[in-house]
Amino acid sequence: MNAGDGPQSYIRNSSYQGGTVDVVKPIIQDIIATKLDVVLTNPNVPICIADFGCSTGGNSLPTMQTITQAIKQKLESSSSPTPEFFVFFNDIVANDFNTLFGSLPPDRPYHAVGVPGDFHGRLLPRSSLHFAHSSWSLHWLTQVPRAVTDRDSPAWNGCRVLYTNERKEVHDAYLDQYTRDIERFLGARAVEMVPGGLMALVVSGVAESWNPETEHSVLTNHDVLESCFIDMARMGALSEAKLETFNFPFYYATPQQMKDILESNQSFSIERLEILNNPGIHTILDPAARAAAAKVVSGRLVTDHFGSETITDELYELYAKKLAATPVFKNTDNDKSLVILAVLERKTDY
Amino acid sequence: MNAGDGPQSYIRNSSYQGGTVDVVKPIIQDIIATKLDVVLTNPNVPICIADFGCSTGGNSLPTMQTITQAIKQKLESSSSPTPEFFVFFNDIVANDFNTLFGSLPPDRPYHAVGVPGDFHGRLLPRSSLHFAHSSWSLHWLTQVPRAVTDRDSPAWNGCRVLYTNERKEVHDAYLDQYTRDIERFLGARAVEMVPGGLMALVVSGVAESWNPETEHSVLTNHDVLESCFIDMARMGALSEAKLETFNFPFYYATPQQMKDILESNQSFSIERLEILNNPGIHTILDPAARAAAAKVVSGRLVTDHFGSETITDELYELYAKKLAATPVFKNTDNDKSLVILAVLERKTDY
Numbered sequence: 001m002n003a004g005d006g007p008q009s010y011i012r013n014s015s016y017q018g019g020t021v022d023v024v025k026p027i028i029q030d031i032i033a034t035k036l037d038v039v040l041t042n043p044n045v046p047i048c049i050a051d052f053g054c055s056t057g058g059n060s061l062p063t064m065q066t067i068t069q070a071i072k073q074k075l076e077s078s079s080s081p082t083p084e085f086f087v088f089f090n091d092i093v094a095n096d097f098n099t100l101f102g103s104l105p106p107d108r109p110y111h112a113v114g115v116p117g118d119f120h121g122r123l124l125p126r127s128s129l130h131f132a133h134s135s136w137s138l139h140w141l142t143q144v145p146r147a148v149t150d151r152d153s154p155a156w157n158g159c160r161v162l163y164t165n166e167r168k169e170v171h172d173a174y175l176d177q178y179t180r181d182i183e184r185f186l187g188a189r190a191v192e193m194v195p196g197g198l199m200a201l202v203v204s205g206v207a208e209s210w211n212p213e214t215e216h217s218v219l220t221n222h223d224v225l226e227s228c229f230i231d232m233a234r235m236g237a238l239s240e241a242k243l244e245t246f247n248f249p250f251y252y253a254t255p256q257q258m259k260d261i262l263e264s265n266q267s268f269s270i271e272r273l274e275i276l277n278n279p280g281i282h283t284i285l286d287p288a289a290r291a292a293a294a295k296v297v298s299g300r301l302v303t304d305h306f307g308s309e310t311i312t313d314e315l316y317e318l319y320a321k322k323l324a325a326t327p328v329f330k331n332t333d334n335d336k337s338l339v340i341l342a343v344l345e346r347k348t349d350y
Numbered sequence: 351m352n353a354g355d356g357p358q359s360y361i362r363n364s365s366y367q368g369g370t371v372d373v374v375k376p377i378i379q380d381i382i383a384t385k386l387d388v389v390l391t392n393p394n395v396p397i398c399i400a401d402f403g404c405s406t407g408g409n410s411l412p413t414m415q416t417i418t419q420a421i422k423q424k425l426e427s428s429s430s431p432t433p434e435f436f437v438f439f440n441d442i443v444a445n446d447f448n449t450l451f452g453s454l455p456p457d458r459p460y461h462a463v464g465v466p467g468d469f470h471g472r473l474l475p476r477s478s479l480h481f482a483h484s485s486w487s488l489h490w491l492t493q494v495p496r497a498v499t500d501r502d503s504p505a506w507n508g509c510r511v512l513y514t515n516e517r518k519e520v521h522d523a524y525l526d527q528y529t530r531d532i533e534r535f536l537g538a539r540a541v542e543m544v545p546g547g548l549m550a551l552v553v554s555g556v557a558e559s560w561n562p563e564t565e566h567s568v569l570t571n572h573d574v575l576e577s578c579f580i581d582m583a584r585m586g587a588l589s590e591a592k593l594e595t596f597n598f599p600f601y602y603a604t605p606q607q608m609k610d611i612l613e614s615n616q617s618f619s620i621e622r623l624e625i626l627n628n629p630g631i632h633t634i635l636d637p638a639a640r641a642a643a644a645k646v647v648s649g650r651l652v653t654d655h656f657g658s659e660t661i662t663d664e665l666y667e668l669y670a671k672k673l674a675a676t677p678v679f680k681n682t683d684n685d686k687s688l689v690i691l692a693v694l695e696r697k698t699d700y
Contacts, residue, residue: 126394
């Protein structure tokens with residue numbers, strides 16, 4: 001995610017993602033009130049909460065506030081003494097933690113800690129975590145599936161920039177990587193969470209029925225973005241050889257795929273699994289804003305791969321123009337993006 | 351401390367401070383081997399280490415490596431199972447944690463966590479910390495003593511920039527603030543440390559015999575620096591009214607003062623208290639390097655107070671010139687700076 005708080009920063013271009021903060025709030029309040037009884041057990045143990053993929057905090061800080069307040073209310077209504085609260089803010093090492101730390105409210109009801117590192121591995125002490133949260137992060141893969149960049153593989157995806165539903169080998173390579181990544185995430189959290197602890201995952205997904213030919217999804221229409229890469233390669237504005245090995249490392253699960261992955265996990269039980277209303281879907285109908293939001297999220301990958309910020313700038317300018325000229329975006333009914341909410345409980349039987 | 355890793359960064363201008371890293375290393379190894387038996391008690395509890403005032407990590411990372419390795423060796427030689435290791439890197443919110451996190455060795459034998467905040471207050475979970483370290487940080491005061499900037503106080507220090515030994519009211523106001531700050535630091539750590547846990551403090555101090563008229567101390571000769579402020583005020587290059595309210599917020603304790611403060615604390619026992627050999631004292635004899643090192647540490651305070659980076663640049667340029675013209679600096683015997691090492695143990699009787 002882009003650093004800082006300038007016009008190209010994630011914090012100023014994440015209203016789409018931020019739309020779910022208010023939608024998730026009452027659900028978090030409800031599950032804490034009705035289920036998170038483990039916080040009542042030992043007032044000498046600090047209550048630990050973690051956000052995996054916190055970025056610079058714009059959407060993370062209100063949610064961490066919601067979680068701490070809800071737990072405090074639960075403790076008060078049961079007349080339990082209130083332990084200390086610690087919130088662990090996690091993101092990759094390259095995240096702009098300086099901006100995050102500078103945004104922490106001085107009167108916050110918790111101690112704040114930053115945890116740099118890949119959340120697919122272990123980050124926190126064993127059996128320490130009471131509530132885990134991750135929002136708009138799990139669609140990022142740890143890597144582009146290898147087969148996709150291997151010329152000799154049937155899953156080779158040269159000159160495409162993402163999987164499509166039509167090419168089964170490519171799609172399956174992506175889904176396989178996604179499944180393994182989510183499993184690693186859950187495996188690490190299973191060690192870190194206390195039995196009875198809860199996890200709320202807000203995951204960017206796509207409808208089962210998505211037809212990439214006539215509908216769009218998740219901030220971008222990848223067909224349109226892909227056509228921009230190809231146009232630029234034809235114009236000589238970027239290297240076709242480099243384009244052959246470029247793929248975006250994210251995957252958008254359908255609700256059924258997510259259900260299958262979560263159900264097969266032995267450490268967590270599914271408490272809730274639903275499709276969220278995402279008010280953010282209506283906030284960036286403007287093609288320029290849509291392209292800007294996409295650039296903030298994925299522009300860095302383009303710059304790193306093609307080695308030039310000019311290429312990235314040109315690409316997303318062209319993308320904005322093409323979006324404006326594509327009638328499919330005029331109707332939000334054509335947006336088949338969806339947001340999956342999963343609430344999991346760390347099982348006690350281990 | 352200045353951010354990043356450029357020519358004006360702390361990481362490139364802290365060789366003076368870094369000189370003690372190697373001197374402290376065998377002492378840390380020894381106290382861990384002979385005293386830190388609390389790490390052997392429960393393999394299910396993670397070993398927690400913290401560095402208070404880590405800056406961007408240049409001197410902190412090698413010391414954290416020393417501490418973790420020494421504890422691991424102790425566990426191995428007693429055939430104890432090795433728990434997980436967590437290192438908490440603390441500094442103020444404005445610290446450049448991004449550079450620190452980017453400098454963490456990927457193959458480090460511990461999980462790393464960043465803790466933004468004032469170390470004079472609580473930062474970490476209760477009874478969690480096995481080894482606390484702080485180096486070159488405790489001379490920073492939480493504030494300039496109020497009386498010093500109060501025109502109506504006998505301790506008013508207008509147009510001086512630091513205490514001197516001759517003006518007892520000013521000096522006592524500084525020492526009083528220092529004492530209260532160290533007590534708050536120890537009070538917070540007393541809650542966070544496990545009984546039997548160890549703390550190593552490397553503190554910038556000054557010899558009992560220091561005569562500020564004829565000798566210098568701790569990177570700077572404050573008389574010389576002060577004369578630069580006054581020269582610039584006379585030339586109209588900075589505001590005399592602003593100079594009246596400017597004082598540097600640090601204090602250099604003598605070994606006896608440090609001993610008195612530590613002995614009066616009820617939660618810790620003193621295991622070692624000694625004056626360290628500081629090889630760094632010989633590394634920046636050059637006046638330009640000495641002025642640069644001072645600027646990196648305190649230049650930001652000047653800029654913030656006088657509201658201009660140009661003033662800061664001019665001030666430290668003048669300082670370098672005056673240092674070069676001051677014979678007292680030609681002889682390191684005139685440097686009455688010293689480095690105090692205190693090793694404390696968290697008492698178990700509470």
